[in-house]
Structures are given as structure tokens and as C-alpha cells.
Amino acid sequence: MAGSEEVLEGFLCPICVTDFKAPIQLTKHFEDFHNDDPEILKSLKDLFGKAKKKILKQDEISYSFANSIPSTTRLQRSPESNWEPQEIGMMRSHTKYFKEIRNMRLERYSTETNKLLIRLDKLLNNLPTDPVDRKVHERTIVPWIDDKDVKLCPICAKSFHVARRKHHCRLCGAVMCHNCTIFLSLQDAKKMTSPVSVQDDSAVSPTSERPISERIVRAGIGLTKLARSPSSGSLNSVLSLVNDSTGSEQHFRICTHCANLLDAREKQKAKHFDKPIVCQFYEKMRAYMKEASQHVKMYNKMWESLNEGESTYNLEDAQALRIKIAKLGENIDLISKRISVLGTRCVENPPQDQELRLHHMVRVSAMIFLKEELLSVQALPSEERYAELQKERQRRIEARIAYERQLEEEQRERSKEQRRKETWNLEIRPIMKENQPNVVLDQSQGWGPSSVAPIMPSSMDPIIEQMSNLRAYIKQARADCRYDEVATLESNLKELQSVYFTMKQSNNSDG
Amino acid sequence: MNLITALKFYITRMTEESGPGMKVLLMDKQTTSIVSLLYSQSEIFLKEVYLFERIDANVRNEGLKHLKCIVFIRPTKENIEYLCNELRYPKYGTYYICKYYFNNFQTLRNFKINIIAKADIKLLAESDEQEVVREVHEYYADYLAISPHLFSLGINTCSQGLLWNPVHLHRTVSGLISVLLSIKKCPYIRYQNSSEMAKRLAEKIREVLSKESNSFEFKQDSCPILLIVDRRDDPVTPLLNQWTYQAMVHELLTINNNRVNLSHVKGISKELREVVLSAEHDEFYANNLYLNFGEIGQTIKELMDEFQKKAKKHQKVESIADMKNFVETYPLFKKLSGTVSKHVTVVGELSSLVEKHHLLQVSELEQELSCQSDHSMQLQKIKELINNQQIREIDAVRLVMLYALHYEKYANNDINGLLNLLKNRGVSDKYVKLVYNILEYSGINARQSNLFDREAVAKITKKLFKGLSGVDNIYTQHTPLLNETLEDLIKGKLSLQTFPYLGSTMMSKKPQDIIVFMIGGTTYEESLTVHNLNKQNPGIKIILGGTTIHNSASFLEEIQHATSGILTKYKNNNN
Ligand SMILES: [Zn+2]
Ligand SMILES: [Zn+2]
Numbered sequence A: 001m002a003g004s005e006e007v008l009e010g011f012l013c014p015i016c017v018t019d020f021k022a023p024i025q026l027t028k029h030f031e032d033f034h035n036d037d038p039e040i041l042k043s044l045k046d047l048f049g050k051a052k053k054k055i056l057k058q059d060e061i062s063y064s065f066a067n068s069i070p071s072t073t074r075l076q077r078s079p080e081s082n083w084e085p086q087e088i089g090m091m092r093s094h095t096k097y098f099k100e101i102r103n104m105r106l107e108r109y110s111t112e113t114n115k116l117l118i119r120l121d122k123l124l125n126n127l128p129t130d131p132v133d134r135k136v137h138e139r140t141i142v143p144w145i146d147d148k149d150v151k152l153c154p155i156c157a158k159s160f161h162v163a164r165r166k167h168h169c170r171l172c173g174a175v176m177c178h179n180c181t182i183f184l185s186l187q188d189a190k191k192m193t194s195p196v197s198v199q200d201d202s203a204v205s206p207t208s209e210r211p212i213s214e215r216i217v218r219a220g221i222g223l224t225k226l227a228r229s230p231s232s233g234s235l236n237s238v239l240s241l242v243n244d245s246t247g248s249e250q251h252f253r254i255c256t257h258c259a260n261l262l263d264a265r266e267k268q269k270a271k272h273f274d275k276p277i278v279c280q281f282y283e284k285m286r287a288y289m290k291e292a293s294q295h296v297k298m299y300n301k302m303w304e305s306l307n308e309g310e311s312t313y314n315l316e317d318a319q320a321l322r323i324k325i326a327k328l329g330e331n332i333d334l335i336s337k338r339i340s341v342l343g344t345r346c347v348e349n350p351p352q353d354q355e356l357r358l359h360h361m362v363r364v365s366a367m368i369f370l371k372e373e374l375l376s377v378q379a380l381p382s383e384e385r386y387a388e389l390q391k392e393r394q395r396r397i398e399a400r401i402a403y404e405r406q407l408e409e410e411q412r413e414r415s416k417e418q419r420r421k422e423t424w425n426l427e428i429r430p431i432m433k434e435n436q437p438n439v440v441l442d443q444s445q446g447w448g449p450s451s452v453a454p455i456m457p458s459s460m461d462p463i464i465e466q467m468s469n470l471r472a473y474i475k476q477a478r479a480d481c482r483y484d485e486v487a488t489l490e491s492n493l494k495e496l497q498s499v500y501f502t503m504k505q506s507n508n509s510d511g
Numbered sequence B: 001m002n003l004i005t006a007l008k009f010y011i012t013r014m015t016e017e018s019g020p021g022m023k024v025l026l027m028d029k030q031t032t033s034i035v036s037l038l039y040s041q042s043e044i045f046l047k048e049v050y051l052f053e054r055i056d057a058n059v060r061n062e063g064l065k066h067l068k069c070i071v072f073i074r075p076t077k078e079n080i081e082y083l084c085n086e087l088r089y090p091k092y093g094t095y096y097i098c099k100y101y102f103n104n105f106q107t108l109r110n111f112k113i114n115i116i117a118k119a120d121i122k123l124l125a126e127s128d129e130q131e132v133v134r135e136v137h138e139y140y141a142d143y144l145a146i147s148p149h150l151f152s153l154g155i156n157t158c159s160q161g162l163l164w165n166p167v168h169l170h171r172t173v174s175g176l177i178s179v180l181l182s183i184k185k186c187p188y189i190r191y192q193n194s195s196e197m198a199k200r201l202a203e204k205i206r207e208v209l210s211k212e213s214n215s216f217e218f219k220q221d222s223c224p225i226l227l228i229v230d231r232r233d234d235p236v237t238p239l240l241n242q243w244t245y246q247a248m249v250h251e252l253l254t255i256n257n258n259r260v261n262l263s264h265v266k267g268i269s270k271e272l273r274e275v276v277l278s279a280e281h282d283e284f285y286a287n288n289l290y291l292n293f294g295e296i297g298q299t300i301k302e303l304m305d306e307f308q309k310k311a312k313k314h315q316k317v318e319s320i321a322d323m324k325n326f327v328e329t330y331p332l333f334k335k336l337s338g339t340v341s342k343h344v345t346v347v348g349e350l351s352s353l354v355e356k357h358h359l360l361q362v363s364e365l366e367q368e369l370s371c372q373s374d375h376s377m378q379l380q381k382i383k384e385l386i387n388n389q390q391i392r393e394i395d396a397v398r399l400v401m402l403y404a405l406h407y408e409k410y411a412n413n414d415i416n417g418l419l420n421l422l423k424n425r426g427v428s429d430k431y432v433k434l435v436y437n438i439l440e441y442s443g444i445n446a447r448q449s450n451l452f453d454r455e456a457v458a459k460i461t462k463k464l465f466k467g468l469s470g471v472d473n474i475y476t477q478h479t480p481l482l483n484e485t486l487e488d489l490i491k492g493k494l495s496l497q498t499f500p501y502l503g504s505t506m507m508s509k510k511p512q513d514i515i516v517f518m519i520g521g522t523t524y525e526e527s528l529t530v531h532n533l534n535k536q537n538p539g540i541k542i543i544l545g546g547t548t549i550h551n552s553a554s555f556l557e558e559i560q561h562a563t564s565g566i567l568t569k570y571k572n573n574n575n
């Protein structure tokens, strides 16, 4: 930021903040000057796509300028922000009561629905083809109510006459007009009663939070009721019989009430099978985002440490991680782009307005994520620069040690003086041992993961074994991007190596 | 006690409860305002909420079964009906219902809250034939959190005939109860004795506190106090022109849900037709909302100079017009400074209004009228301004209102003469009548009907129009009455006569957590006062609320509404 004297607009290199007027030139510049990182080049090439031009431009220049904003305006500090942390306010759950009521009601429905399904199954079983036989079959399974007493259609409340005849629902046996019934095709009926489907009811339905046993009992209620129901029907409604026989071969006539019950159940079943493609994309994208965020956190830690000239982490590891992050960013970009155009080319079933909005918003959120999380990742120092940084750090440490030593020396002088005075005053005081050597933690006293067994100096083989174990751990940790662990393990390995070395030395001298 | 945090906790809980996956937030008009005050788009995306729908929108589309739907509504009768319908024909995969229960209108008479809530839930449960609902919760997020210490209930005219409109009383009770539950405070209650409305509200609050006592059982280590005051005791503050940024924007451009409409500004670009001013998401605004107009100009100028230094450009920035020019000449500045250029537009608009309507001149006289007593001089100045055709009618009327409030009982006052001047200028009857309205609303007579003797009245008047002391800016001499009330309260010196406790229990300790609520609306000037008190008194936390946040225009409407249907005691003798 300090180096950028002139602020420009255009196709800017995110690394050296120079304007290159056109994307081609910019890419060329990349290949010429930043080719040490081909992977980054590749991913950045993509990030320089038209869509991100704006973001990058703004991001990079603003980096140089925006920092000056807080410095001039950070005057006010809201006193409320200093108030002690608070906990979430009161809440009350009504879920339990809600579910009690709902279950009570649904129990009734599902009992009814189960009854219908069992009847349907029986109707389909050995269904006679002859219309008259079939009618008998139907009426054996579902008793028809006596239509003499029925003056009005119970659904639409219109009166029956020659033009509006009475019909029986094959599932409940009730009487209604033609308009208030529908035909359920035998094919659909078979689908509904197929064993897979029946089983689904308890396994898949969201009511599954209720114990399965309860649902079986519910089905059982349906069964016993059916068993108790009288199997003989009264003989009547010749008219309807004649009428029905005309087109009933491939259908059952059922009333809208029964149809609704069956329909609701089918919908429930369907709900669990249709998980559109967008969900898969989305889940993938979120997983990438999560991974990327974790990596960025790790990377920033490593970046800081490396720029301090510390050797806790490897520069190569950090570079690898940066590439990994760039790749994840690329993936997030790609997936979100795909989500945003999902189905737009589909002609027969184009996505509706709400769906388009959803996809667009997911894309926008991904762009924001890329801009705020990933494009702010800072470049690493080059190897030469890193070496310099390390040297600088070494110098700093040495300077500090020297300074501390000097302080200590002075302190010691002073205390000597003091003590001299004291002994002068109180002669009998035993002279304390001076110059207690500074406790220096020696290397082998260091730390290590608990999984590493204590080193046995008596035998050498376990050490070699340990070392190879450690190498394997390091490899694993590196693959998982657990660089903190890598650092610890590596220092362990070093210790082990030095122990191994000294033992070898002494062994050699012994033998 | 941070109100914004309190509400964000609730919204976070709502979104987390439903687990991972794409979400849609289904809201009503009021909850939409509540949420939009809290979050920016990118923040809400982080919670995986991508769509916002209104429950009362009558578009019936096919729906998206793979979405989780968070329903955040106030359980009004209409909303419950909409929701029942929604559940019968669900558009989304699963539903998580979050709402607030103290506000069903049927509870007005006896607050049988649980019974009513149960009836609603039963209706919903019976509609949920497809078993799409996973959770039903009650959250107390029923107020508009404008800043950490400021809330509003969005009721612009709460009284009628100087008494509570019952619907608004109920809304106010539920809003205040919601505030208390969301920050877990069960307070002592003190109220302004002279105000019938304050007493009524205090009693209603206590009724809920005792009926719902098990909801209010928190461990409290501090002593919270709820102080209920009435706008009628300080009608001056909302009548004045304001010069701190937030208050000024509200006075001249009107802030509605943190949004300012600039579409009337000539040649405004499309993206600036409506600007969002949110201290939560706009650092420049957060740092400058309490600064005065001049200081903001200075800050912007410094930023522009900084930019020029970096860009090696040179253009003089001396005036607000220069600033506007600057933004136009350097589009890059606009990009880099983020929100700053938006504020250049707002500040530019404010400045042109100040100039056009001679508001500095008006404000100077306003301040004199509210802080000093020099009858003949002030009368003379008002007359001059009324006759100055460049002064807006409404500003002239406001000056007469301030004069009337100040000199109502002054033997030689010339209220009628000023009214005649207004009429001669052709000021509409509606405006002229406002002068009577404000005396009705808050004149000395109105206050005399209280239990005060003459001496006390005189003291109160003095409080409102106290003298100038060590104020260097003539435009900001006035401090709201609330400042004094709160200072007294903090010191433990607030009069038990004027602000009695409700009930017999009294607080033994000095208050630490203070919730002030102003019936009839509070102002941003008072919000600044509370902000400053919080700053000056570490260890004491004050939050301020009002039925609404007024500027002078909305306050005049409030007065008009409040005094409608009242037989006026004030007669114009010349008519
Ligand atoms: Zn470059
Ligand atoms: Zn019918």
C-alpha cells in the first residue's frame, strides 16, 4: 500500500497493483513476472473473468486507501459497545403442544387413510372382469350405504334426479353425484398399494419422530375395523350398477373425500424423493466454503508467523495452502455460477421467478464470500525475502538477549551491592549462594504430542521406529492441512534426531 | 442491555434452529422492518437465508420444497389466517414458526395470554395436515432496534383526545414487555405523575409483569428501572431544527427504518434514490451520526485531501459544492471511500435545504425562544421572519408555537397578533390551528390541571426554557428536559412526587439499568442525550424508547391527532 503512489483504474495485477489496460496484457504480465506460482496463475486467470473484474479492481486499490479512513474518523466509540456481554432473551417453545394437537388430528386421518389402502388392496385382489361379478366383489369388500335415505349429494348438496344420478364410492361406500366423484385408474391404485409404498408410510413420513410401533398399531386399527365390518350389502341401486358398468373396467369410482386422503398421502411420499439438483450443488458449495474458511484461518496464522521470520511453519506448506485456497475459490465460483444458470435453458419447464431469485441470491452470496474471504488472502514473501526475514528475526532475538543479559548483569551488580550492604549490617547472615545458574530449558525437555511414546535410550530400534512414525504423522497432518500439528511434530522429530545422533556418537566412542 | 444484540440473538437462534440448508424467511410488514434494521444482505446470507417473502403477498406460486421456511410473524388474527392457509398448501419443505405472543388483540381486556396463544397454535396445528412444521417458538423480538440504546414501536400517533388509543396502548404494552423479556429485566416502574397516559401504561405493564411472573423470573444482579414519561412534558425538543447529523437528516429528509428517500433530489443517480443509513454497517455513519453538521463537512474534506495526496491530484475542496464536484470528477474516490460519497450526497442535500429555507436564521431564533427570555426582542424577530417570504410557512408557524409555549402566561403576550400576521401571510387554517393545538397538548393550562401548584408550574417552565450557560454554539444551546430528568434519576434525586413508583415497593439502591420510555414519541436529540449520559456514567446503562421517533413534521401530526375531538380552551379573540 505504501508503494502505490498513483491510484489507477483498470486491469490491475493483484500482486503488484499495476494497471495493464487489457486482460491479455495482464495475463502476459502474470506469465512473465509471477510464473513462480503456476497454480496461482491458473486460478487467478479464472478469477479475472469479467464478473470479478469489478470486485478485484475495487478491492486492490481500496486496500491502499481504505486504511486511511479509520485513522481519520475513528474518533467515536459507542459506550454501548462496552456494556458487558448479555445472554439471549426469554424464549418459550410451543412445539410440544403443537405436535400434540397435530398428532391427535393426523391420527384420525391416517387411520382413515390406512383403512382405504387396505380396502383398495382387497378390491384389486382377484378383481373379476365381468361387471356384475365385479360389483358383487366390490360390495363384499366395501358395504354400500342405503341410497334410499340420501336425498342430497353430501358433498355439493344438490338434489338427485334423472339427470343427476346417485353413485357409490368404492372405497367408503357413500353416495354422491357424478361430479363429486373421480375415477382412480387401476394402475394408480396398484401403485398406491404396492408393498414398497405401504412400507414407506412409516419409514419415510416426517411423522417418523413418533415411534414406529405406534404407527403399526394405527394400521392395525384399520385392519380390525375392516374385519368387523359386515360383508353383506343390501341389494339396491340397479340404476347405478348399469350406469357404472359402462366405463368402469379400468377405474374405481371414488368420492373426492377419499381421493383427497389418498392424494395427500401420495404427496407426502413424493416429497421425500424429490431433492432437486440445486441442493447437491449447494451442499457442495457450502462444503467448499467451510473448508476454504478453515484454510484461510490457518493460512493467515502461517502468513503472520512467516512474516515475523519465525520458522514454526514451512514456506512451502504455506504456498501449498495458498494454492489449495485458490482452487477452492475457483470451485466455489464455478458451482455458484452453475447454480445461477440452472435450468434457464430448459424450455418445457423453465424455473419460476422465485427459483431464479433463489439461484441468483446464492450466486451473489458466493461472490461476497469470494470477495471478503478469499481475495483478501495476502501474498507470501519470496524465498529470498523469507531468508532475510529470518535473519532479521535472528538479529532481533540476539539484540534482545544481549539487552536482557545486560539488564541481568546490572541487576546482579545491584543485588551484590545490596547484599554486601546487608551483610555489612547483619554480620551473622549466612552468605547466600550467588550466581545461581540461569535455568535453561534444554532441548530434550520440550513438548510433544501425547501419542508419541517416551523415548527409550536403551535401545536404538524404538527410536528409529518412532522417527518413521513421526514422519508418517507429519505426512498425514500435512495432507489434512493441520499445519500446527506439522510444526509440533517436526520439532519432535528434530529432538529425536538429535537424541539419536548423540546416542550414536556415544555408542561409537564406547565401542 | 444492547437492544441490537438482543434482537440479533433471537434471529440467529431462529436461523440456526433449522439446521444447514437454503432458507426462506417469511415475514409480515412489521417483522420485515425489524429484520431489515438489523442485518445487511451479506450478513443474512451468512445465515443461509436467500429469500425474503411476505406472508400477506398474494402471489401463489408453486413453491420450493427443498427450502426451509422460517416464519417470523406477529400473531395477529390476519397473520394466523395467512399462515393456516400456507400450511394447508405448503410451498416449502419444512417450517419453523417464530412469533411473539403478547399482542393478540383479544387479550386486550384481561391478558389471558396463554389461553389465546393456545387457541392460535391449535388452529395452526390443525392446518398442518402435511406435517411440515418442525418447531413453534415464541420470541420477544417485537420492537424496532434503531441503535444499541434506542428503540421505537413505530406508532406515529398514539393518542386521541389526549388519551390512549386502545389499539396503540396494547401495541405499546406488548412492545415494552418484549423489550424487557429480550434483555431479561424485571424492573421497578416509575411514571410521570402528571400524565394520565403514563399512569395507564405503567399499570398495564405491571399487570403483565404479575400475571406472567414466571416469565419474569431472572436472576438480576442490577436494579433495573422503567421510567415512563410523556412527550407532553417537553413539546419543545421536537419543534426545533437539529444540527447533529442523524437528527438533522431525520428533521430535513426523514429517516424511515434507517432509509432515506432522496428520489425528489434533482438529477440524483439511480443507486442513490434511497440510501441506507445504518450505524451497524456503515462505519462513516457510525462515527459521525452524533457530530454536528460542520464537523462532518470537515471529516469529508480531510478524506478527500487524503485521497488527493495519494492520487497526486489537486482540486480545492472548500465547500460542500466542491465536495459534490469532487465525487463527480473522481469516480474512483466514490468506489474507494465506499459509503463516504453517499454521505456527500446527503450532506449536500441538507446544506442546500438549509440555505434555501434560511434555516440558520430560523434556528437561531428557535434557540433563543427556547433558552432565553427577552420578550420584546423575540417578538420583533418573529414578526420579521413571518413577513419574510423566503421563510417557509411551517417554520414561521413553529416559531409562533414556541413563542406561545414560552409566553402563554406573560401578561403582554401577543399570540393573537402573531396569529393574525400568519393569516395575513395566507398561512392555511390547518397550520394556524396548530398553535392552539400545541397549547392544548402541552400548554400551562394542560399542566395546571395536574396536581401542581403555581409555583411548581413556574419551575417546570423554567426547566424548559433555562438560560444560556457556557454554550458556544448558538444553534445547539437547547438541551432536552430528559437530560435533567435522567441526571436526577441517576443521582437518586428524582422527585417522588413528580415521578412516583407504581406500587408500594421502592428501590433502595441507586439505579444502574434504566429503561426510559416516552409516550408520544422520542427524538434523535434525546437519543444523543442518552448516548452522552451513557458515556459520562460508566456503570450506568440507559436505553431510550418511544412510541415513535419524531421529527417536527411527524410531531405536528401527533399533536393534531392527539388534540382532535377536544373542546378547545383556547379561543382566538379576534375571530
Ligand atoms: Zn504483477
Ligand atoms: Zn355432488
Ligand SMILES: [Zn+2]
Binding pocket: A169, A170, A171, A172, A173, A174, A254, A255, A256, A257, A258, A259
Ligand atoms: Zn369415498
